[in-house]
């Protein structure tokens with residue numbers, strides 16, 4: 525609704541006219557806090573938020589963005605697998621070291637036992 529009385533008009537100014545070198549004030553009646561319904565800061569912010577949400581929804585569906593997200597997911601999965609592989613390699617290395625330690629111990633026990641048997645056999649042969 526056009527209003528001529530300056531006090532009753534919307535506070536919004538800086539609206540470009542024509543080629544954008546000239547500006548005018550909003551010509552609608554002030555309805556809330558000195559602004560018309562369209563230029564009230566709350567309405568403006570709500571419109572910006574809705575626009576940004578629409579932009580984000582559009583961006584989420586964008587094939588390039590979907591592909592980039594999949595790539596990022598694949599990279600994270602790869603890094604997790606690498607970390608897992610490193611942990612497994614460490615565990616295997618520890619097991620090999622433990623196995624070698626046990627096998628040296630077992631060889632030693634076996635050598636001692638064999639020597640005892642050979643000594644016992646030698647003693648028996650001498651005593652025969």
Ligand SMILES: [Zn+2]
Pocket residue numbers: 534535536550551552559560561562563
């Ligand atoms: Zn206005």
